[in-house]
Amino acid sequence: MAPMLTLLQHRSRGGARGVAACRDREAWLVKGYADVRSLAAAAIARGTGIAALVEEAGSGGEIDLAAALAAGELIAPIDHEDPAHLVVTGTGLTHLGSAEGRDKMHRAAAAGEKLTDSMRMFLEGLEGGKPAPGETGQQPEWFYKGDGTHIAGPGEPLNMPAFARDGGEEPELAGIYLIGPDGTPHRLGFCLANEFSDHVTERHNYLWLAHSKLRQAALGPELIVGALPADVRGTSRILRDGEVMWEKPFLSGEANMSHSIANLEYHHFKYPLFRRPGDVHVHFFGTATLSFSDGVQTRPGDVFEIEAAPFRLPLRNPLALAEPQQAAVRSL
Incomplete structure (x- = not known):
């Protein structure tokens, strides 16, 4: 090899x-x-x-x-001179441990059911997320995260909006794609990533998932060209005042997922909107490890650090709180 x-x-x-x-x-x-x-x-x-x-x-x-x-x-290993032509999206409930944390977050809202909506979606993915070649598998949870303005590179701050209730890390892998002139998606490779989210907002009501995901995300410096190892093992940690205040291993790669990469790619690129020639796509594949699930409350100044083989370099990003912005609508 x-x-x-x-x-x-x-x-x-x-x-x-x-x-x-x-x-x-x-x-x-x-x-x-x-x-x-x-x-x-x-x-x-x-x-x-x-x-x-x-x-x-x-x-x-x-x-x-x-x-x-x-x-x-x-800097981030992919970008576009026009950030509007870089599409950031992702999928959730794709990893073999990811349903537990989500299930805890809204179990009370579904107390009358044997299974929450999240657990039901996870089990459907477990059953049909790895179809045989040529077959269509179960579609995953999907979310839109932003455009190229939402990408942070190594060392750059992840800015929590002034209205946010939380700024939490999500250590995972992202696929990087360029759409060819004929509309064919071409995978360039894979990056180590932090799919930064607002878990307090999501916990309040899981239908607010879209609101929790409209945040920045960080990409590690390296883009692996070619196939991704089936078993990716790494460590996610949070440093506060220079000391490790939380640390946990995380698993990714298809051996640790309920969906195949090919199935996740199919259900994203089946939409013609996402096959526009010249566009770049950053697509997050999900995670099962969150400090939020362990009761951690992050604060500005904390540093997220993610590392995993076969990536040689770590991804580090400090958490920052953005200034309030005016969002009033004017009638013309």
Whole structure:
């Protein structure tokens, strides 16, 4: 098996953009490309894979990724010059432990039923979320999260709106896609991510899930090109005043999911709206590990830290409280 290839986006202190590639212990700048989207578009146009194009482009010089991360030179591994053409979405109740936390959150609202709506959806996914090739599986819970303005990169703050009731982490994986000229979705790879949400709002009424999800999300610096390992194991932690105040392992990858990646992709891209040529999609695959489920209340200044093999670099983001904004509507 060939060593895993990862891509990163680099921005120098002077603002110059570039693409970095890493394989084994070797990391280098890719000649001729300023961003990952342009690299992927070139691969689509030429009918080749990203890895082959990276090898063909050659090296523009070595790069120390750890030093670049510490210097704040690694940005989110995907973006779009027009943020309105980057679509952020996700799915929930997809992991084998994810139903328990949600079930606790609104069990009281469904006290007269044997199963809550969330548990029922989870069990349906468990039964039909991994269909045989060529078959259509059970559709998952789905949510819209925002556009490119909602993407935070490594080290950037995750801003909790002034009206929010909570700002909580969700350690998970995200698929990154570019829609080709003919409307075909092309998966570039996978990122480590923090699908930041408002769990207090969701707990109040699970029909407020949409409100809880309209938040920023953070992407780790690395984009794994190609297949994702079936078993991904990592650690999610929260640091307060420099000390770890909560820490827990988390599992992802298809071996730990009730849905296959292919099934989640099908039920997202079956809508023509999401197959608009040139658009970028960041799609979150869900998680089963939340500090909120353990009674943790985050506060501004806390730092979320997520790490998981095979990703080499961690994702760290501080929690911040945004200033109130005017949202009054004027009649014309």
